[in-house]
Amino acid sequence: MEFLNSPPPPIRRLPLEDPAAATEVGPPLPSPGTNGNGGAPSGGFTAAKRSISAPQFSIRRMEIDGVSVFYGPKEAVKSVSLPVRQGEVLAMIGPSGCGKTTLLRSLNRLTELTSTAKLTGRILLDDVDTRAIEPTLLRRRVTMVFQQPNPFPMSVFDNIAYVLREQGSRRQRKKTLEPAVHSALDRAGLFEEVKDNLDHPALKLSGGQQQRLCIARALAAEPEVLLLDEPCSALDPKSTQVIEDLIVKLRDDVAVVIVTHNLQQAYRVADHVAFMYLGDLVEYNSASSLFNSPREQRTREYVSGAFG
Numbered sequence: 529m530e531f532l533n534s535p536p537p538p539i540r541r542l543p544l545e546d547p548a549a550a551t552e553v554g555p556p557l558p559s560p561g562t563n564g565n566g567g568a569p570s571g572g573f574t575a576a577k578r579s580i581s582a583p584q585f586s587i588r589r590m591e592i593d594g595v596s597v598f599y600g601p602k603e604a605v606k607s608v609s610l611p612v613r614q615g616e617v618l619a620m621i622g623p624s625g626c627g628k629t630t631l632l633r634s635l636n637r638l639t640e641l642t643s644t645a646k647l648t649g650r651i652l653l654d655d656v657d658t659r660a661i662e663p664t665l666l667r668r669r670v671t672m673v674f675q676q677p678n679p680f681p682m683s684v685f686d687n688i689a690y691v692l693r694e695q696g697s698r699r700q701r702k703k704t705l706e707p708a709v710h711s712a713l714d715r716a717g718l719f720e721e722v723k724d725n726l727d728h729p730a731l732k733l734s735g736g737q738q739q740r741l742c743i744a745r746a747l748a749a750e751p752e753v754l755l756l757d758e759p760c761s762a763l764d765p766k767s768t769q770v771i772e773d774l775i776v777k778l779r780d781d782v783a784v785v786i787v788t789h790n791l792q793q794a795y796r797v798a799d800h801v802a803f804m805y806l807g808d809l810v811e812y813n814s815a816s817s818l819f820n821s822p823r824e825q826r827t828r829e830y831v832s833g834a835f836g
C-alpha cells in the first residue's frame with residue numbers, strides 16, 4: 529500500500545477567529561426541559577458550568593466545501609461549508625432530521641454505504657480530497673463513535689487489540705500489544721476502571737464504560753479526526769459528564785466533531801458550533817457567540833427553545 533509510506537501533506541496553522549470568545553462564560557441560555565436536554569435528565573448540569581479554556585492552538589484538518597447530500601431526490605444536506613480543526617471541538621446541533629448524522633457520516637465516506645445517497649461538493653482531509661483516499665484508510669484517519677455503544681462481543685483487551693492487529697501485523701502477540709491497548713484505554717479515561725480484568729467481556733461493562741471503550745477503540749487507530757454521533761444520548765448523567773470531560777481533553781490531539789441535540793452539552797464542550805436546520809447550515813460561530821448573541825433569527829429561536 530504505497531500511500532501509507534508517502535509523507536503526510538503539509539499542515540496549515542490558522543489564526544483563531546475569536547479566541548477571546550472561547551473563554552467567556554456567559555449566562556445559561558438554553559432553558560432545561562425545553563429542547564436543551566432532549567428530554568434527558570439534566571443531572572444538575574447547567575450551561576453556566578461551562579469552564580473550558582480557550583484553545584491553545586487551531587490547525588485545520590478537514591474542510592467541508594459546498595457539500596450537498598441527496599437520498600434519491602431528497603436533499604438532506606444543502607451546500608454546507610465548514611472547517612474542522614484540531615485543537616477545537618466542533619458541535620453540530622439542530623433538530624432531529626436536519627442532516628447532522630448525514631453530514632458527519634460523509635466525513636469518512638460512510639454515506640457511500642447507503643445505495644441511494646449521492647454527495648456533491650468536496651471534503652478535504654489535510655488538503656487531499658477524501659475521494660482520493662482509500663476508504664479503509666480514511667476510516668482509520670477519521671474514526672466514528674455511534675449513538676449506541678457497540679463494543680465487539682469479546683474481551684475489553686481484544687476490542688482494542690482487534691484494531692491494532694488490523695493496522696499492523698496480524699500475528700502480533702498479546703504482550704507486544706499491551707502498551708498500546710493500555711494507552712488507548714487510558715486516553716479514553718477507562719484504564720483505571722478495567723485494568724484489573726482486561727479479559728472481562730466488553731458487553732458486561734456499564735453503558736458509559738462501553739461507550740468509553742468504543743472511544744478507546746476509535747482512538748487506537750490514532751485518528752486525526754474523531755466523529756461522535758450523539759455519544760451520550762444513551763447514557764446516564766454521570767457517564768455523560770465523564771465523556772464530556774474526555775472530549776475536551778482530546779481536542780489537542782485529535783480534531784473532534786460531536787453531533788448532539790443537547791444544547792447544553794454543545795455549550796459545555798464545544799469551541800465552535802454549527803447550527804443546522806432542514807439541511808441548511810444556518811449559522812457557524814464560536815459557542816459563546818452562537819448561544820449568547822446569535823446572528824440569525826432561526827438560531828435565536830432554536831437556542832431559546834422556540835422549536836426543535
Ligand SMILES: Nc1ncnc2c1ncn2[C@@H]1O[C@H](COP(=O)(O)OP(=O)(O)O)[C@@H](O)[C@H]1O
Nearest residue numbers: 599604623624625626627628629630631642644
Ligand atoms: N438512509 C436514508 N435514506 C433516506 N433518507 C434518509 C436516510 N438517512 C437519513 N435520511 C433522511 O435525511 C434527513 C436527515 O437525516 P439525518 O442526517 O439522520 O438527520 P439528523 O442526524 O439531524 O437527525 C432526514 O429527513 C432523514 O429522514
Ligand SMILES: [Mg+2]
Nearest residue numbers: 625628629630
Ligand atoms: Mg442523527
